Amino acid sequence: MAQPVTDPAAAKSTGMDVSLEHIVKAYGEHVVLDDVSLSVREGEVCAIIGPSGAGKSTLLRCINLLERPDSGTIRVGDTTIDAGQEVGGKQLHGLRRQVGMVFQSFNLFPHLTVLRNIALPQERVLGRSRAEAEDRAMELLQRVGLGDKPAQYPSRCSGGQQQRVAIARALALDPKVMLFDEPTSALDPELGLEVLAVMRELADEGMTMIVVTHEMQFARDVSDHLIVMGHGTVLEEGQPEKIFTDPATDRTRRFLRAVLER
Amino acid sequence: MDYVGPIASGIPMSLLLTVLGFAIGAVGGIPLALMRRSRLRSVRFISRSIIELLRGIPPIVWIFLVYFGIGNGLIKVEPVPAAIVAFGLISCAYLAEIYRGGLSAVHRGQWEAGVALGLSHGDQLARIIGPQVMRYSIPAAATYAIGLLKDTSIAFTIGAQEILFFADSQAKQSSDALTPYLVAAAAYIILTVPCAWFARSVDRRLRVRIAS
Numbered sequence: 001m002a003q004p005v006t007d008p009a010a011a012k013s014t015g016m017d018v019s020l021e022h023i024v025k026a027y028g029e030h031v032v033l034d035d036v037s038l039s040v041r042e043g044e045v046c047a048i049i050g051p052s053g054a055g056k057s058t059l060l061r062c063i064n065l066l067e068r069p070d071s072g073t074i075r076v077g078d079t080t081i082d083a084g085q086e087v088g089g090k091q092l093h094g095l096r097r098q099v100g101m102v103f104q105s106f107n108l109f110p111h112l113t114v115l116r117n118i119a120l121p122q123e124r125v126l127g128r129s130r131a132e133a134e135d136r137a138m139e140l141l142q143r144v145g146l147g148d149k150p151a152q153y154p155s156r157c158s159g160g161q162q163q164r165v166a167i168a169r170a171l172a173l174d175p176k177v178m179l180f181d182e183p184t185s186a187l188d189p190e191l192g193l194e195v196l197a198v199m200r201e202l203a204d205e206g207m208t209m210i211v212v213t214h215e216m217q218f219a220r221d222v223s224d225h226l227i228v229m230g231h232g233t234v235l236e237e238g239q240p241e242k243i244f245t246d247p248a249t250d251r252t253r254r255f256l257r258a259v260l261e262r
Numbered sequence: 263m264d265y266v267g268p269i270a271s272g273i274p275m276s277l278l279l280t281v282l283g284f285a286i287g288a289v290g291g292i293p294l295a296l297m298r299r300s301r302l303r304s305v306r307f308i309s310r311s312i313i314e315l316l317r318g319i320p321p322i323v324w325i326f327l328v329y330f331g332i333g334n335g336l337i338k339v340e341p342v343p344a345a346i347v348a349f350g351l352i353s354c355a356y357l358a359e360i361y362r363g364g365l366s367a368v369h370r371g372q373w374e375a376g377v378a379l380g381l382s383h384g385d386q387l388a389r390i391i392g393p394q395v396m397r398y399s400i401p402a403a404a405t406y407a408i409g410l411l412k413d414t415s416i417a418f419t420i421g422a423q424e425i426l427f428f429a430d431s432q433a434k435q436s437s438d439a440l441t442p443y444l445v446a447a448a449a450y451i452i453l454t455v456p457c458a459w460f461a462r463s464v465d466r467r468l469r470v471r472i473a474s
Contacts, residue, residue, distance in 0.1 A: 064377075064378055066374055066377060066378060093380060096377070096378065096379075096380040097380050099378070100378075101375075101378040103371060103374065103375065103378075105369075105371050106371075107369075107371035107372060107374060107375035108375075109372065109375070109390055109394075110394065111393045111394055111397065120389060121379040121380070121381060124381055124382070124385045124389065125379060125380045125381060169379070170378075170379070173379065173380065
């Protein structure tokens with residue numbers, strides 16, 4: 001059920017940075033995403049919560065096409081992609097240029113130092129000179145509180161430090177939108193805090209963010225827009241405070257009770 | 263009688279055959295390993311067939327094929343280049359399989375990070391995945407190199423002047439058939455043991471970094 005691609009000019013005027021329309025994704029019989037739509041405005045922080053297996057990560061991974069939806073439309077900035085059709089390399093590149101991603105498992109490059117992890121993609125993707133890229137890398141390392149670590153290898157850094165390097169690496173490419181896929185789930189609670197602090201700062205600076213998370217406090221305090229997913233669909237969405245205090249569906253209520261009252 | 267000097271003079275040739283054969287395989291194994299993981303069934307099949315063919319034929323048969331077969335019929339091939347070509351071909355297959363193991367050892371998240379950052383496929387292979395595969399491949403590749411060094415002894419059958427060649431001629435010149443071959447055996451041990459030791463230490467140092 002391919003949807004007609006919306007006119008890019010019309011889409012731009014809505015001020016939406018990211019929009020997904022009617023995303024469907026199935027692995028064989030198993031439907032992971034069942035007609036999911038979502039839109040995120042520029043500068044907005046959107047948190048996606050819900051039980052495991054709800055399709056949160058898959059949805060996030062559809063935004064930069066790490067996961068290819070069966071159908072639906074993905075728009076980021078001025079790039080629009082109809083998932084039902086052949087996607088050109090140029091289009092794909094245009095999409096990914098605007099989207100930064102942070103993974104649950106950090107995925108730093110183990111054979112490169114912290115500095116090179118951040119500088120190399122800039123050199124290869126944006127064509128920056130080595131000096132320019134490393135300057136920018138240092139600047140970002142300082143911003144995430146790791147100005148003393150450039151020469152370290154990732155394996156010598158704590159999980160929280162690795163994740164902050166991963167955030168710096170993504171930011172170095174000047175993305176329009178940052179995607180976070182359970183960025184603190186692999187971390188000890190205390191190490192998770194340092195990552196959340198960096199994310200809070202980013203949000204305050206006006207970065208557009210989409211965050212899949214189990215950190216309810218973060219979802220409640222930092223996000224402007226909350227999406228609750230379950231069984232491959234959006235159960236409800238809206239203002240975080242409203243959903244946390246007065247959920248509209250029974251399923252949301254059960255989920256919130258399970259995560260908050262333990 | 264002193265056999266050590268003459269037999270030791272074969273060491274450079276043994277090393278030359280090993281190093282060049284291995285180098286050909288180290289380069290030629292890369293496309294074969296990548297083809298092995300192609301999305302296209304036919305490409306995977308071709309690569310697999312080439313690997314099985316190269317590995318399935320014994321080294322000495324490869325040497326005879328190249329030296330006597332091609333060398334006689336089509337073009338004139340000297341023993342040393344013939345041996346290098348034969349060992350190079352075989353090495354391509356073995357190293358392709360070693361790389362394939364290294365490729366599957368690289369975590370899937372490494373590819374995903376590269377994709378998400380917008381790196382081209384070539385950049386990902388050359389800058390991100392390739393170096394990690396090389397590091398994972400060191401122990402198996404070193405074991406193979408040691409095996410190859412010993413296998414180069416069969417190049418003596420076509421007259422390449424390596425360790426066994428000189429040991430054999432010494433044995434034929436004297437009545438002593440045992441000592442020259444024992445000296446040859448010692449020469450191989452002296453070459454392979456430091457090689458294994460060196461590979462282990464390199465592996466240990468690099469592994470600290472990729473074990474994340």
